[in-house]
Amino acid sequence: MPKEGKGTDLVFKAMADPNRRKVLDLLFSKNGQTLGQLCEELEMQRQSATQHIEILINANLITVIWKGREKLHFINPVPIYEVYERWVRKFEENRLGFMHDLKKQLEGENHGTT
Known part of the structure; x- marks a missing residue:
């Protein structure tokens, strides 16, 4: 039987929130979006969206790649x-x-x- 890890706990906690699931859905439909693009679709302030995205990054559900000055978010x-x-x-x-x-x-x- 596989052992539970901290990573799995982070994934479950990250996916427990409907706002974070919406971020994942947005990235699934169009991968590689900037924070600004994501905020256009989310019904929240930029600061709140950033906090949700950070939780997803910490759970390894989102990867960030810099393209020039743009910070692009990709679903993992x-x-x-x-x-x-x-x-x-x-x-x-x-x-x-x-x-x-x-x-x-x-x-x-x-x-x-x-």
Whole structure:
């Protein structure tokens, strides 16, 4: 069983806030945005948006790249994938296995056995 880490805690805490999830959605739809571009879509002051983005950066959900004088924000999907692998995938596999077995049973592939 994988151990929980501080990184996973940061990811869950960062994604718990709807404003931060909106930032991730904005970057998913158009990656590489400046703070100004993000603020145009967020219903908050620039200072509040900066605080939310810093939390996402600390959780490694956003990466910053400087292009000249512009600070561009990019989504980093790796921590989300790690959460998926740890917390979602194993439940999907059970459900899909059940659905497969049910399909076989309903179609009579088990010849009346369960």
